[in-house]
Amino acid sequence: MGRMAVLLISGLLWAGSVNAAPSAPSVVSIDYCADQYVLSLAERVQIRGLSPRARQAFSYHRERAAGLPVIDPTAEAILYAAPDLVVRFWGGNRRLISMLERTGVDTVNIVYGHDSETIFANLTRVAAALGRSRSAMDLIAGQRRRIADLEAKPRLGLRALYLTPSGTTGGDGTDVDAMIRMAGLDNMAAELGYRGWRTIALEELVMNPPDVFIGSFFDDDDVARSSWAPTRHPRLARMMAEVRTVPVPGRFLSCSGLFSVDAAEYIRAHLERAQ
Numbered sequence: 001m002g003r004m005a006v007l008l009i010s011g012l013l014w015a016g017s018v019n020a021a022p023s024a025p026s027v028v029s030i031d032y033c034a035d036q037y038v039l040s041l042a043e044r045v046q047i048r049g050l051s052p053r054a055r056q057a058f059s060y061h062r063e064r065a066a067g068l069p070v071i072d073p074t075a076e077a078i079l080y081a082a083p084d085l086v087v088r089f090w091g092g093n094r095r096l097i098s099m100l101e102r103t104g105v106d107t108v109n110i111v112y113g114h115d116s117e118t119i120f121a122n123l124t125r126v127a128a129a130l131g132r133s134r135s136a137m138d139l140i141a142g143q144r145r146r147i148a149d150l151e152a153k154p155r156l157g158l159r160a161l162y163l164t165p166s167g168t169t170g171g172d173g174t175d176v177d178a179m180i181r182m183a184g185l186d187n188m189a190a191e192l193g194y195r196g197w198r199t200i201a202l203e204e205l206v207m208n209p210p211d212v213f214i215g216s217f218f219d220d221d222d223v224a225r226s227s228w229a230p231t232r233h234p235r236l237a238r239m240m241a242e243v244r245t246v247p248v249p250g251r252f253l254s255c256s257g258l259f260s261v262d263a264a265e266y267i268r269a270h271l272e273r274a275q
Helices: 001-020 034-040 075-081 094-103 115-130 133-152 176-180 202-207 235-243 261-273
Strands: 027-029 046-047 085-088 106-109 158-163 166-168 198-199 214-217 244-248
Touching: 001 261, 027 034, 027 261, 034 115, 034 133, 046 075, 085 094, 085 115, 094 106, 106 115, 115 133, 133 166, 133 261, 158 176, 166 176, 176 261, 244 261
Parallel strands: 027 046, 027 085, 085 106, 158 214, 214 244
Antiparallel strands: 158 166, 166 198
């Protein structure tokens, strides 16, 4: 091969290496909510490991998790998987994160918050670290359209109460409050002055029943049920049989509002079918 040809091929190879897009970073998620962000945004080939809860019934993206590696959220397991990036919400601790950073593994911490703008900011942050910003933009645009569609519907004028098997309800400042309002309902717990997560008294329900119960996690055998919870009482069981009840799948509600739009659409569709 002539000298000119060798120089030409070398030049082309050099140019190609300069212009080639960098490979997308590999990732491990170390808790259930981090799994949902990674499964929403990453390519399968990027995912080196998910948390042990990624395939459980309350995992929204459990079907996407099928066939992907599951690892324990320990330094040894993570370093063995050798990811470029670790995504976390509550998983791990400061010592683990410090160790990962010292070994050159980047970390992205999801910020707690149930409002849509915080969720969208988290999606944007995780997607940027994954090299998947376009995916986040498309996902967020779709969510904004769906929220606008829900808000354009007439309000139903019904008082709804969210209730779990333990008797817990969500007042003002919770993702459940935002979900109920997004579905066109009024949150009875907020009207009662509840803020955050509270256990509602059976007596209060008997004296002041809601128009609609929003039940969740009743479909999950892994959720603890206290023998003293209000939902164990036969009077409440009769009330829930008499009052309209929307059983929302737990996978819509177990990750700080990430899937509140899905839950609100589900509730609204259920109530509209019942009219």
